[in-house]
Amino acid sequence: MTSPAAEFIDRTLQAEGSEFRAEEEAERIGGGLRFYGASVGAVRGTVRDAGRRYRGLAHDEVTALAAELWSVPVFERRLAAIVLLQGQVRMLRAHDLTRLEQFLRDAGAVELVDPLATDVIRPLLDRLDGVEASRAARIVARWGADPDPNLRRAASRSR
Structure with a gap:
């Protein structure tokens, strides 16, 4: 629906x-x-x-x-x-990185990966603190070592 x-x-x-x-x-x-x-x-x-x-x-x-x-x-x-x-x-939360990770995996084009990483994920990471920031940093670090080139690209652009 x-x-x-x-x-x-x-x-x-x-x-x-x-x-x-x-x-x-x-x-x-x-x-x-x-x-x-x-x-x-x-x-x-x-x-x-x-x-x-x-x-x-x-x-x-x-x-x-x-x-x-x-x-x-x-x-x-x-x-x-x-x-x-x-x-x-500003309303996104650390747990939204799971959904964003799936978007990155399914993107189909770097023309979608780059703005998602730089204009959504990076600002999200920048405003997290404490436990959420630590958890998010681990997720993005995992992306940096993932075989999926979109995740690796996003990790490098969202830092």
Whole structure:
């Protein structure tokens, strides 16, 4: 079942897309992802509009929406999940690294890994302290030694 917010974002991104741009991006980025051909600006604007339309999302609703967007291997949906998390990074917690790790494993493109690492994971790590900071540091250190290149890349960019 699709949430109204995810449905709004998906429908809007498709409407903002261009077949020409989708083909160009698929050729340039690849990664086994599909592309709607929506610009980065359109993705950001769509997430902003969704935030206005679906105000007051709590932590669990934000992370569930991000997971729902990420679950379909479409570049713009996954980028929208990152933009959503960027805007709500202050509500993320150390235990959200488990979900973010799965996003990294499934990313399909460094063009998704890098902003997830630098604009979501790094700010999350920067604001943790105490036990949460120690736990998060161990997780990121484990990523640095993982065979998955996306995790290793994220570990190097989130420090």
